[in-house]
Amino acid sequence: MLFHVRMDVNIPLDMPADVANEIKAREKAYSQDLQRSGKWRHIWRLVGEYANYSVFDVESNAELHEILSGLPLFPYMKISVTPLCRHPSSIRDDDI
Template structure:
């Protein structure tokens, strides 16, 4: 199943810089591993914000929930999830 996921990060201003850097480094490693597995298919930065728009390809809602709740930045995120379905007018067969 494909999901459009919009994530906005809101780190507390009083979070120590060293702690924030550690969380961000763990987040990057986790995200890149999911990309290598093909579960996090696309990620785009939203210009001017600490935010991204991503496409996940997972088996079901539960798997997506497990992945998102496992993000090191999860406690500091606002997340919006939209399930995606193939459009009947789409011409590409390899993007379902």
């Protein structure tokens, strides 16, 4: 199942820099592991925002929820999820 996910990050301004940097380092490692596994297929930064658009390829809504809630930055995010399906006019064979 493919999902389009928008993540807006709002780290509190009063969070100590060393704490924020540690959380961001864990976030990067977690997301890169998911990308290597094929679960997190795409990630794009939104210009001028602390936000991204991502595409996830997971088995279920529950798996996506587990992945998203496991993000170290999850407590500081607003997340919007849109389910996707292959468009009949797509020429890409890997758009499943």
